[in-house]
Amino acid sequence: DIVMIQTPLSLSVTPGQPASISCKSSQSLLHSDGKTYLYWYLQKPGQSPQLLISEVSNRFSGVPDRFSGSGSGTDFTLKISRVEAEDVGVYYCMHSIQFPYTFGQGTKLEIK
Amino acid sequence: EVQLVESGGGLVQPGGSLRLSCAASGFTFSNYEMNWVRQAPGKGLEWLSYISGTGTTIFYADSVKGRFTISRDNAKNSLYLRMNGLRAEDTAVYYCAREDWNDALDIWGQGTMVTVSS
Numbered sequence: 001d002i003v004m005i006q007t008p009l010s011l012s013v014t015p016g017q018p019a020s021i022s023c024k025s026s027q028s029l030l031h032s033d034g035k036t037y038l039y040w041y042l043q044k045p046g047q048s049p050q051l052l053i054s055e056v057s058n059r060f061s062g063v064p065d066r067f068s069g070s071g072s073g074t075d076f077t078l079k080i081s082r083v084e085a086e087d088v089g090v091y092y093c094m095h096s097i098q099f100p101y102t103f104g105q106g107t108k109l110e111i112k
Numbered sequence: 113e114v115q116l117v118e119s120g121g122g123l124v125q126p127g128g129s130l131r132l133s134c135a136a137s138g139f140t141f142s143n144y145e146m147n148w149v150r151q152a153p154g155k156g157l158e159w160l161s162y163i164s165g166t167g168t169t170i171f172y173a174d175s176v177k178g179r180f181t182i183s184r185d186n187a188k189n190s191l192y193l194r195m196n197g198l199r200a201e202d203t204a205v206y207y208c209a210r211e212d213w214n215d216a217l218d219i220w221g222q223g224t225m226v227t228v229s230s
Contacts, residue, residue: 039216041157048207048220049149049157055214092157096215099171101147101159 002027004093006104014112019080021107023093028073037097040069040078043106044089052091053078085111114138114219116208121224128198128228134191134208134221142166142186145211148193150204151223158204161193162211176202198228 003026013019029038040053051060053069056076066081080087088111093104120132134146148160161182162171170182181194191208205225209217 035215037215041217043157048222049209049217050220051216051218054212054216054218058214060216060218090156094157094159094217096211096217099162100173101162103157103159106156 001100002029002095002098002102004095004102004104006091006093006107008107009105010108010110012110012112013080013083015085016082019083019087019109021078021091021093023071023076023078023104025074025076025095027097029076029095029097030073031097036072037095038069038071038076039094039096040067041092041094041103042087042089043092044086047089049092083109083111087111114210116210116219116221118206118208118221118224121206121226123227123229124198125230126199126228129194129196130198130226132193132195132206132208132224132226134193136189136191136210139210141184141189146182146184146191147209147211147217148180148182148191149207149209149217149220150202151207152201152204155204160206163191195226198226200228202226203228 005024007022041049043049057069090106117135163182179197183192205223207223208221210219212218
């Protein structure tokens with residue numbers, strides 16, 4: 001199984017400041033079809049997870065452009081250019097290149 | 113509105129069984145692959161199972177293989193998870209999630225709580 005490791009596990013950010021979360025996979029997420037099967041989700045307090053980013057860097061419909069994803073192979077990053085109060089929650093990376101799909105441990109973002 | 117609504121959770125004794133349902137609306141259900149994901153109290157997300165649009169291709173996490181069965185009824189726009197041999201460690205919120213063309217889990221239900229306890 002592919003292991004997904006996120007760092008840090010928690011983050012405290014002042015509103016308006018940037019934030020960055022790293023996700024590393026134990027195997028490359030680049031498929032022979034040319035796609036990289038890495039996704040980012042946010043679970044706000046008391047809510048279901050919601051999709052933020054598909055295939056490393058494609059923002060899902062309605063996701064603000066302060067969120068961006070980057071990376072390749074086994075190393076990926078989610079960046080928030082200017083954190084807002086509504087961004088609090090737990091962020092997860094996930095792969096779907098093979099079964100079983102696996103998630104990172106989650107990174108809890110709180111506002112200072 | 114695109115929506116997934118889970119039901120069927122509850123309190124069950126160890127060794128017992130439960131069937132979860134996920135009702136889909138607002139999209140052509142048969143066109144989409146579906147998944148079940150769970151979250152134990154205070155823990156992270158764990159993928160459990162996948163089913164193709166036709167129901168012919170199925171995968172499970174090792175933690176539930178042989179105990180859980182995923183299925184779907186496209187005529188009823190419904191996804192199911194039959195859970196047998198439940199253990200305390202199966203206590204969790206269970207989510208159904210739609211898989212989009214980019215293989216992302218783009219739509220999630222609100223979740224249904226399963227508690228396994230005597």
